[in-house]
Amino acid sequence: MGANGETVTVLKPQLKLILAAVIACMAMTAAPRVAMASGGGGLDEGGFVSDVLGGSHPLFEAVGFYLFGGLAAFSAIAICFTKDVVRMAIWLFATLGAVAILYFLLTAYFLGVIQIIVYAGGTLVLLIFGVMLTTKSPSMQFAVSKIGLAAGGVVSLLLFAALMGLVLGTDWQRGEPTGSIPVATLGRDLLTTYLVPFEVISVLLLVVMIGAAYLARQERE
């Protein structure tokens, strides 16, 4: 107290002035025509982040792809060699997040967001929940059988070789890369062109909900 309190008392009028100045400044920047952040445009207007995430500049797209594609691939491979279930789930989380950003690079924004909401928010929590319900100690590990490892290695390497052959050996018919699709278009298509699959999926979700609840319910005499 003492010195500070006196300073404040002395400074009170000045303080009010400064406060007024702050409010005035903020109000001025508040004027609608001063477009600081985005210039009022959407994604197609460009900008650093949309260049990286929207892939409109080749350099940015390459950087984004190698960064997040690399992360996705690395963490996917890390899942294979992790024994701790929770660690596996966290690596899966990294993969899913990176894939979501890849969707952004592919200008599928809606899909990218849904990927995060459904996977990171839903499925992953479900998985960790499952782990917690079914694990005896926080760091329980399953020994990996040598046979399983060998079989997995052989199968996946063969598969990978085959896929690579297919990917690199085929001359894909390529058109012009398409831009982003408005969510409204996607929504309209879901309820017109894809109405039947959409409804089928809805029914499936209902069935799954009932089925999961039935399976997970506590048995009582």
Next chain:
Amino acid sequence: MTQFSTPWVERNKPNLSAIEKLMVGVAMSVAGLAAPILRRFPAAIFFGAVAGGVVGIYLVALLSEAFLGEYHLLRDILAVTGVSLFAAHIPLFAIWWERKVAARIQSRMGPMRVGGWHGWAQSMADGIKLIAKEDLVPAAADAALFRLAPYVTLIPVVIAFLTLPFGAHWIFRNMDVGLLVIVAMLGVEVVGVIMAGWGSNSKWTVYGAMREACQMVSYEIPMGISLLLPVLTIGSLNLVQIGDAQAGGWHTWLAFQSPFMFVAAVAYYITSLASCKRAPFDLPESESELVAGFLTEYSGIRWSLFFFAEYVAMYIVAALAVVLFFGGWSSPISPEWIPDWMGRFLFADNAAARAAQGLILGGPIWMVVKSFFLVFVQMWVRWTLPRIRIDQVLYSCIQVLLPLMLVLLIGQTLWVLWVPEDSLLAMVTRIALSSFTGLAGLGACWIIFKARLKKRALVGVLAVEQLPGA
């Protein structure tokens, strides 16, 4: 002679790496240099810095308008800087504010000393102390998860600012899916909490993580549905469009658009408390049951990162409520209500007129003020209500809120279909709901005013002397 025969053991000096030594040295010397100034002009420097920062950003914004690069790099860098600075200052302010609010609710003063005027520098001092604390990782913890968890919690909530509008043009990235990005980021935050709880390898933290997972699966569905109501009313996921649709004055705010929206706004607010782990839904860290829940093993800067995340998330859910239900960045005044003589000055094309528009008709300042008001309500609720139990959380979210939200969704759909914007029913509803809320607000103001009049009486007959610094 003391009664203790054991001599004092000389304490070990902390083992600091070269970088840490450098950081400590720099911090000490900066503090040493700044101390005399800080001591003399405490609040003036703070407000001066804020004012200078705002003016600076404003100037650079004007400059960047003039020299836009091909990829708008400067603009984006500026925006990122501004948004991160803003996000970083929310906890600094809100933690101090929360302590003051709590103190006032509990008839005490709260922080009064650090910095001078009402202890404004309290959270900065706390931050410095927390940075200086030893970074402890329990021996049995999963060190990687333990260290990673605070960042997984903090980064998503800052990313959510990317699509959170402060004004019609004050948005970092105006995306079609802006709302969903924010919802997604709030969902990712949960993963960090679960990682922290699991990685600490303590039974209390695991309980905290389990509760967070439980709570998340129960609140997210009603929360998602309540967000759908404004979306289906406006027909867009774009937050700027939703905000712009409410610019026509107080009664056009979406919360007053129909009874269903009004209830949905309240329900969203309840679920948003659960989403940022605020009382009465602070079960993951319920300090009287689980010691500190998922935070039990954390200390120092990692602990404070969780708090950063919590306060930023508080702001984000409040801002989302403002954009979706309470008029966004527009003020309660409709441009149509401006009389002609005033409009001549107000709609002129000069800096003063723009400033007046920003104040009267709406702009970022309204958005921030409204959001912080809702943050204040969160604090108010926290310091008033007891904590509910985990089974009651699940019950209220899944068995009460979820059916309610489904009914509201159907009701709102039918309302949009059958009640035209300009019909009598819509008008009456708008006016009734908005005036109801307005009267409630006036009533609250009256109560506060009366309490201020009776201020001395409230303290009690045997009250001690007023604290210094008040």
Next chain:
Amino acid sequence: MADTVLESAPDLLMDIDRVEQGDVETEELLINMGPQHPATHGVLRLVLRADGEMVIEAVPHIGYLHRCAEKIGENLQPYQYIPYTDRMDYLAGMNNNQAYSIAVERIAGMEVPERAQYLRVIFAELNRIASHLVAFGTYGLDIGAFTAFLYSFREREMVLDLCEAACGARLTYSYITIGGVHDDVPDGWFDRCLEFLDYFDPKIDEYNQLLSFNQIFVKRTAKVGVVSAEDAIAFGLTGPCLRGSGVKWDLRKSTPYDGYEKFDFDIPIGRPGGTDEIPHSVVVGDSWCRYYVRLEEMKQSVNLIRQAIRNCPEGATLAKKNKTVKLPDDEVYVEIENPRGQLGFYIRGDGSSIPARVKARGPSFCNLSIVRHISNNCLIADVAAIVGSLDVVMGEVDR
């Protein structure tokens, strides 16, 4: 960590066989709730056998605050022992002084002046208010409402001010002593006390508004930790815990001491939900009832103090001072109504001035014994609610 728990809790190991087969076979956790835990009010250690959030069993472990209080009493003269009684139930020092003093007076056959009796009643009831305020505030903390705690401590400070004005101490008073009270109250003290009572009386309704009838609070405490009247008597529960179960038993009425028979007051008991202002979900004997009985008792205490101040006669406050009380070769057991229940002192003299045996019967100790009985199959949050509603003071449990 788990191993140490198992070693020190062998009785739990045997109980694991009791898990019913066919039910969900999830991992049972043994959790140490305490001795350092925010909800255990000191150094109580509860070993919880939990299945997820469900607590199958909660076993209290005590002894972390044992200070040989009774043994000290067998080595000191009664006057010297008075300060030690303060430290048993440190939230109700006056009542402890009173219990020990009455016991010594009975065995030594001393008469207490009338004014001293009135002052004893005033300070015992003031201390009851202070103690119940702590119980109320910390119970709010246990349930997660922080504000009630500071409200209660705001008022408690005033009670402590009053006590300080009378005896100079704020917590360990040693004010009530053998043969009366050791000093008269200062001039103007009664007015100050009445001023406080006028201020405090409406505050109790404020507490009720803030916490007691709060929906969330009622949901958290109603039907939690229900103790039937039979169980309460069987487990030796006393005080608000017993009365919360609907048993109308108060030593101030049934065996009055220090002139309580001259006062007019009620014994609040737990009432079923729906009657008067009691919320509907409340059942007799649950945590809410135990909590609410304390709030109602505060009102009765205010009433008692008012009566005592009105009728307090002039005169001496201490019987003729006799530094060394000779304790005859006899024994005595005296119980009085402490804020937490019946506090009893057993004293056996052997003709010397130092008692041959001192034994205290602590209310918290007996009240705590029911924890294991009522916290089966509740949630972890309920354990905090149950322990808080019993309002134990560990200093008196361990003595």
Next chain:
Amino acid sequence: MLEIGLNHYLVLAAIIFCAGVFSMVSKRNAIGVLIGVELVLNAVNINFVAFGKYSGGNTSIDAQVIALFVIVLAAAEAAVAVAICTNYYRNLNTIDIDRGDAVSG
């Protein structure tokens, strides 16, 4: 290398796909297997979206809609699988899938 095209995404998807298959084959933990399945589904989704983008025309919408369905199915599958896991654990007290033959036939 700098120009990112369809093949880049396809190779990445192949890597993730094979990692998923490896997890499915080698993990003994039921939840580990589930994680492998999620990886495979993600790889497929990347393919869909990449083909959608680089094939030109209106295929982008089709691709995204199908990817959306896949995400929904994956979530549904995870819910059922976790329910099965907890049930399995309840009955066998483990989620080691190698011990699952006890319940067959």
